Amino acid sequence: xxxxxxxxxxxxxxxxxxxxxxxxxxxxxxxxxxxxxxxxxxxxxxxxxxxxxxxxxxxxxxxxxxxxxxxxxxxxxxxxxxxxxxxxxxxxxxxxxxxxxxxxxxxxxxxxxxxxxxxxxxxxxxxxxxxxxxxxxxxxxxxxxxxxxxxxxxxxxxxxxxxxxxxxxxxxxxxxxxxxxxxxxxxxxxxxxxxxxxxxxxxxxxxxxxxxxxxxxxxxxxxxxxxxxxxxxxxxxxxxxxxxxxxxxxxxxxxxxxxxxxxxxxxxxxxxxxxxxxxxxxxxxxxxxxxxxxxxxxxxxxxxxxxxxxxxxxxxxxxx
Amino acid sequence: xxxxxxxxxxxxxxxxxxxxxxxxxxxxxxxxxxxxxxxxxxxxxxxxxxxxxxxxxxxxxxxxxxxxxxxxxxxxxxxxxxxxxxxxxxxxxxxxxxxxxxxxxxxxxxxxxxxxxxxxxxxxxxxxxxxxxxxxxxxxxxxxxxxxxxxxxxxxxxxxxxxxxxxxxxxxxxxxxxxxxxxxxxxxxxxxxxxxxxxxxxxxxxxxxxxxxxxxxxxxxxxxxxxxxxxxxxxxxxxxxxxxxxxxxxxxxxxxxxxxxxxxxxxxxxxxxxxxxxxxxxxxxxxxxxxxxxxxx
Numbered sequence: 001x002x003x004x005x006x007x008x009x010x011x012x013x014x015x016x017x018x019x020x021x022x023x024x025x026x027x028x029x030x031x032x033x034x035x036x037x038x039x040x041x042x043x044x045x046x047x048x049x050x051x052x053x054x055x056x057x058x059x060x061x062x063x064x065x066x067x068x069x070x071x072x073x074x075x076x077x078x079x080x081x082x083x084x085x086x087x088x089x090x091x092x093x094x095x096x097x098x099x100x101x102x103x104x105x106x107x108x109x110x111x112x113x114x115x116x117x118x119x120x121x122x123x124x125x126x127x128x129x130x131x132x133x134x135x136x137x138x139x140x141x142x143x144x145x146x147x148x149x150x151x152x153x154x155x156x157x158x159x160x161x162x163x164x165x166x167x168x169x170x171x172x173x174x175x176x177x178x179x180x181x182x183x184x185x186x187x188x189x190x191x192x193x194x195x196x197x198x199x200x201x202x203x204x205x206x207x208x209x210x211x212x213x214x215x216x217x218x219x220x221x222x223x224x225x226x227x228x229x230x231x232x233x234x235x236x237x238x239x240x241x242x243x244x245x246x247x248x249x250x251x252x253x254x255x256x257x258x259x260x261x262x263x264x265x266x267x268x269x270x271x272x273x274x275x276x277x278x279x280x281x282x283x284x285x286x287x288x289x290x291x292x293x294x295x296x297x298x299x300x301x302x303x304x305x306x307x308x309x310x311x312x313x314x315x316x317x318x319x320x
Numbered sequence: 321x322x323x324x325x326x327x328x329x330x331x332x333x334x335x336x337x338x339x340x341x342x343x344x345x346x347x348x349x350x351x352x353x354x355x356x357x358x359x360x361x362x363x364x365x366x367x368x369x370x371x372x373x374x375x376x377x378x379x380x381x382x383x384x385x386x387x388x389x390x391x392x393x394x395x396x397x398x399x400x401x402x403x404x405x406x407x408x409x410x411x412x413x414x415x416x417x418x419x420x421x422x423x424x425x426x427x428x429x430x431x432x433x434x435x436x437x438x439x440x441x442x443x444x445x446x447x448x449x450x451x452x453x454x455x456x457x458x459x460x461x462x463x464x465x466x467x468x469x470x471x472x473x474x475x476x477x478x479x480x481x482x483x484x485x486x487x488x489x490x491x492x493x494x495x496x497x498x499x500x501x502x503x504x505x506x507x508x509x510x511x512x513x514x515x516x517x518x519x520x521x522x523x524x525x526x527x528x529x530x531x532x533x534x535x536x537x538x539x540x541x542x543x544x545x546x547x548x549x550x551x552x553x554x555x556x557x558x559x560x561x562x563x564x565x566x567x568x569x570x571x572x573x574x575x576x577x578x579x580x581x582x583x584x585x586x587x588x589x590x591x592x593x594x595x596x597x598x599x600x601x602x603x604x605x606x607x608x609x610x611x612x613x614x615x616x617x
C-alpha cells in the first residue's frame with residue numbers, strides 16, 4: 001500500500017460562536033488505507049460529525065479548520081472552490097444522518113439520485129442517467145418503479161437506501177456514513193449494515209462509519225476509533241478494541257451492552273455516570289478524569305497523547 | 321440532457337393537468353377565466369371598436385342613456401356609446417394590465433427574495449432595507465404620483481403597479497427561502513459538489529414555487545383592482561377602454577343617480593368574476609404544487 005486513501009494530520013476544528021471559541025475537534029490524526037473500514041464512536045457532542053463534515057469542508061462559514069487532510073492525493077483544505085466541488089462526491093461521498101431531511105420533498109427520488117451525475121456530468125445522456133438510477137436502485141434493493149416516488153411515499157429504511165444509492169452515483173472512493181442507521185428499527189438497521197458491507201466488498205470502497213453504537217461498528221468495520229472530547233482516545237482492530245479495551249472510557253462504552261445469555265450482566269447494567277464535558281470548558285489534564293473510575297494523581301498534570309498499546313493498537317491514557 | 325429534462329417536464333405538466341381536472345373549484349375558475357380570455361381575444365368579432373368613439377356613435381344616431389331594451393345588448397352611456405362595446409373591449413385592457421403587472425411583481429419580488437434569503441449577510445441587509453422602504457411608502461399616493469409623473473399609458477400603469485406591489489412578495493419569499501436553506505438536503509446538495517446556482521434552481525426554487533404561485537394568484541386580482549382604482553381616480557390610459565375607466569365615467573357622469581345599471585354593472589361583475597376565477601385557479605395550483613397537500617385532499 002503506497003499512499004493511504006485518507007490521511008488526516010493534527011486536524012483541529014474550532015467554532016466561533018456568540019459564546020466564544022468552541023474547539024470541537026482537537027488534534028486528530030489517522031490514516032485510512034484503500035479498501036479499509038474505520039468506525040468512529042463516541043458520545044453525542046464528542047466531535048464525530050464535525051470531523052466527518054470537515055473531511056469535505058462542509059462546516060459553516062467562519063469555522064476555523066487547521067491541520068492537513070489528504071483525500072485521494074488531494075489536499076482538501078487548500079483546494080480551490082472549483083476543485084473542491086469536483087472532489088466532493090467523486091472522491092468522498094457522505095450518507096447523512098436523518099434520511100427524511102436529506103431528501104428534497106418536492107423532487108422524485110429518481111431525480112435526486114441522478115443529481116450528482118448531473119452536477120458532475122458523469123452520465124453521457126439522459127437515458128444513460130436514467131439507466132444508472134435504475135441500476136443503483138436495484139443494487140440497494142429497491143424496485144425500479146420507486147424512482148418516480150416522492151420521499152414521503154417511502155419508509156425510513158427505503159429512504160436510507162435511496163441515500164446510499166445517491167452516494168454511489170459517482171463511484172466515490174471514500175464513503176462516509178454519518179449515523180446511517182439512527183432512527184431505524186433493529187431489523188432494518190441490520191439490512192442497511194449488510195448492504196453497506198456488501199457494497200464495500202463489491203466495489204472496494206473505503207468506508208468511514210460514524211455512530212454512537214459500538215456494536216454496529218464492530219459488525220461493520222475492521223478498525224475502530226473512539227473519540228472523547230474532540231480527540232481520539234483509543235484506536236485499533238474493532239473486535240480487539242471492543243473485547244479488551246485499554247482506555248477506561250472504551251471499557252465503559254463496551255460494558256454498556258448486556259451480553260445475551262449472561263444473567264449477571266443483565267441485572268447489573270454498567271453505564272457511565274455524568275455527562276461529557278462541553279468543548280468550551282474542558283477539565284484540566286485528561287478530559288475524562290472526572291468520570292474515570294480509575295482516575296488518580298497522574299491524570300491531572302497533562303492531557304495524555306495517543307501511544308502504542310499493542311499490535312496495531314494505541315490509546316491515550318496514563319495507565320497504558 | 322435537454323431531451324430528458326423536456327420529457328420530464330412534459331410528464332409533470334400532464335400530471336398537474338390530471339390533478340387539476342379533478343378539482344371542481346379549479347375547473348370552474350378556469351372555465352370562467354377562459355370565457356373572459358376568449359371574449360377579450362374575440363373582441364373585434366363581438367363588438368365594433370368604432371362604437372367606442374363618441375363621434376361615430378353620434379353619427380350613427382345612437383340614443384343617449386338608452387337601456388338594454390332600446391339599444392344593443394347592453395344599452396348606451398352619456399355620450400351614446402354602446403355599453404356592450406365598452407364591456408368587451410374593456411376586458412382586454414383589464415386582463416392584460418392585471419397579468420402583465422403580476423408577472424412584473426412576482427419577478428421582482430422573487431428575484432429579490434431569493435437573492436436576499438439565499439446569499440444572506442450584507443446583500444440581504446441592503447435588499448431588505450430597500451424592500452422596507454417601498455413597504456412603508458403609502459401605496460396609493462406613490463402609485464398616483466408615479467402614474468401622473470410617468471404619463472397615462474398602459475405600460476406605465478403596468479410599471480407603476482409592478483414597482484409598488486413587489487415588497488410583500490419579496491419578504492414572503494425570503495422568509496420561505498431562509499427555512500428551505502436550513503434543510504439538510506441543501507447541505508447534501510452542497511456536499512455532492514453542487515454550485516449555488518444549481519442549489520437555487522434545483523432545491524430552493526421548487527420548494528418555494530408553491531408559495532410563488534399562491535402569491536401570484538393573490539397578485540393578479542390585486543393588480544386588476546389597482547388598475548381599476550387608478551382608472552377610477554382618473555389616472556388610467558385615456559385612450560384605452562378598461563373596466564375601471566367605465567366605472568369611473570359611470571360614477572362621474574351620474575349613472576347611479578339615473579339608475580343606469582346597464583352602464584356600470586357589467587364592468588363590476590366582470591372584475592368580480594375574473595378576480596374570483598384567478599383565486600380559484602391559484603388555490604388549486606397551490607394544492608398540486610405541494611405533494612403533501614394534494615395527497616391529503
